[in-house]
Amino acid sequence: xxxxxxxxxxxxxxQITKWLLESEENQKELDLLEAIWAESSxxxxxxxxxxxxxxxxxxxxxxxxxxxxxINKIGKVxxxxxxxxxxxFRAAAILVVAIGIFKFxxxxxxxxxxxxxSASSEVFKGTLPDGSKVALNLNTKLSYPKRFKQGTRKxxxxxxxxxxxxxxxxxxxxxxxxxxxxxxxxxxxxVKANKGDDVEVSVSTGKVQLFKVDSVSGDTASIFxxxxxxxxxxxxxxxxxxxxxxxxxxxxxxxxSTLVFQQIELNKVxxxxxxxxNVNITIENRMALTCSYTATFSNADIEDILEMMATTFNxxxxxxxxxxxxxxxxxxxx
Numbered sequence: 001x002x003x004x005x006x007x008x009x010x011x012x013x014x015q016i017t018k019w020l021l022e023s024e025e026n027q028k029e030l031d032l033l034e035a036i037w038a039e040s041s042x043x044x045x046x047x048x049x050x051x052x053x054x055x056x057x058x059x060x061x062x063x064x065x066x067x068x069x070x071i072n073k074i075g076k077v078x079x080x081x082x083x084x085x086x087x088x089f090r091a092a093a094i095l096v097v098a099i100g101i102f103k104f105x106x107x108x109x110x111x112x113x114x115x116x117x118s119a120s121s122e123v124f125k126g127t128l129p130d131g132s133k134v135a136l137n138l139n140t141k142l143s144y145p146k147r148f149k150q151g152t153r154k155x156x157x158x159x160x161x162x163x164x165x166x167x168x169x170x171x172x173x174x175x176x177x178x179x180x181x182x183x184x185x186x187x188x189x190x191v192k193a194n195k196g197d198d199v200e201v202s203v204s205t206g207k208v209q210l211f212k213v214d215s216v217s218g219d220t221a222s223i224f225x226x227x228x229x230x231x232x233x234x235x236x237x238x239x240x241x242x243x244x245x246x247x248x249x250x251x252x253x254x255x256x257s258t259l260v261f262q263q264i265e266l267n268k269v270x271x272x273x274x275x276x277x278n279v280n281i282t283i284e285n286r287m288a289l290t291c292s293y294t295a296t297f298s299n300a301d302i303e304d305i306l307e308m309m310a311t312t313f314n315x316x317x318x319x320x321x322x323x324x325x326x327x328x329x330x331x332x333x334x
Contacts, residue, residue, distance in 0.1 A: 113146040119159075123255060128155070131166040132173065135255045157193050162255050164188040180233040180240065183209040189225075190251055199233040201225060202247045210240045228262065250276065258298045259305075266291050266330070269309070277302040280323045288313070288330035 117126045119136035127133055128144055130153055136142060140159025148154070148171070157177040165173045167186025175182040177193030180201075187206025193199045201210050203225045210231045211222030221239045225231045230247050233240045249272050252258045259276075261269055267289040270281045279302055283289055291313060297305050306324055310317040313330040 115144055115146050117142045117144075128153075130168065130171075130173075133164040135162045137161065137254050157191055159194060160190070160192045160254070162188070162190045162252065178233075179212055179235075181211050181213070183211065196235060198235050201231045202251050203227050203229050204247075204252075212238055212240060214238055256298060257300075258296065259300075260296050261293050263292045263294055265289065266293055266309075269293050273302065273305065278322065281306070282323075282325045283315075283330070284325060284327045285329050285332070288326075288328070288332055291331035 117124055117134065117136055118141045119138055121138065123138065124136040124140075125133070126136075129147055132153075134142060137160035140157070140161055142155055142157050142159075142161055144155040151171060153168075153171055153173045155173075155175055157175050163173075163175070163184075165184050165186050165188070169185050171185075173184050173186075175191060177191055178195070178199050180193065180199040182189075182191060182201055184206065187208060188204040189206075189208050190202045190204070191199070192201075199210075201208060205227050208225045208231075209222055210225060210233060211220055212233055213220050223231055223240045223242050225242065228247055230243045230245060231240055232243055246262065246264075247260070249259050249261050249264055249268070252260065253276060259272065266283060270283065270289070273279065274281055293309065293312070295308060295312070297308075302324075303319070306317055306319075306326070309315065310326060313326075313328065314333065315326040315328040315330060318325040318327065
């Protein structure tokens, strides 16, 4: 390696040059190693800057000088020891160049073993190598390296997943989801990235950057989202958008049967409950449907949710089979 770069010592150069002059086969072997070295640089997205032509030219000059010196010398009869030394050096020269190629070119780009979480018939929950927790919705796959490289934590998502990212301000967590990328340092959020659809990001806690890098110009378009906000990267576009709408109350229901109502009108609260609990709910005074409700429920029975709602608004709760009636004026009495 040092010889190809023109950085070998005078003694090393003389030894390798002598070996090259031994035969045309030796020269061909070095040519082959040089070709492997040049091709191997294509394996990494950040190739090592090497002036191959300059290095080869420098080596050729040294070969010419050494050859001229050899012509002016009186040929010597090779002794058995000289033959042994020549053979040994030939093997050593090849080994030195090969080790140099491996160390400086191949080793940095050896592929890290890829792992994957997947969910097909039921929700999957797991932990990534950095301690970040993830939940995958049905028909979702998350690919990640067995060990994260220095400086960043990168994963690839196909489907829908909720992330609770371990905080590390020196090592951003980046999700590749279709054409979109999401960068965080420690927060929790949901990502929908079904193939061919828009990519949606809903933030529960912390701050998230949603961005896309133009594959031609390299320009980056991005937005920042904070808790309670929602962003989208529409399919076939290059700019992410921040949505005015709040995170849906049932955004996380697929993961842990959680409903989060943040100043949500009762008409939407009721439609959400009817959707997931397969019940009919009626508020007797329809004007009360405009009242806003704030509450969070996880794995709660519908009866418990409605009793809490009745207590909050001073409703009277009546029930029969899968039908419920809330009697009263709710917030209108305030």
